[in-house]
Amino acid sequence: MPKCDVCGNDYDKAFTVTTYDDSGTFDSFECAIHALAPTCAHCGCRIIGHGSEHAGVFYCCAHCAKEAGVIGIDDRA
Template identity: 60%
Template sequence: MPTCTTCGNDYDDSFLVVKGGEEYVFDSFECAIEKLAPRCAKCGCRVIGHGVQHGKTIYCCAHCAHGAGAGGLVDHD
């Protein structure tokens, strides 16, 4: 059985994700998010939605971006 990259669980219904040429096997979306989703540069939460980006820095929302000094970013118009 395939083994989850994050937790090591052997699971027969796992799935494969390819990112940047690297292959990862996961047993759940939770494990995939933990391994692959970026963290907000301000609050540290996992960014699993769209988030906002200033240069190469990722934030979960415009509020965190503004709190970190990245102005001009909005969540929506």
Template identity: 60%
Template sequence: MATCETCGNEYDKTFTVISDGRSATFDSFECAINAMAPVCTHCSCRILGHGVEASGKFYCCAHCAHKEGHSALVDHV
């Protein structure tokens, strides 16, 4: 059994996520999200969808990007 890197649970059905050269093992999507999902620069929520990016910063939606002065951004459809 492997151990979840977020909660420490030992589980026989863990999975590994590889992103930007970083590899981590988790027992649930919830733990993976908490460890690896980017955070919106404006509202601090976890970005679970596409989000938007401007000047190297990530936003959960165009509304939050607009609040930070990036008025040209639009949500992905």
């Protein structure tokens, strides 16, 4: 049986996620997010939505980007 790269669980319904430079086997989306999702530079949460990016730095939302000093990012236009 495939084994999850994050938690080590042997699971018959495990799946593989492939990115441009890496891949991993996971037993749940939770483990895949833990391993692959970027982290907000301000609050540290995992970014599972679109988030915001400025100068190569990722934020989970416009609020966190603003708190970090980024100007011109809004949640709504």
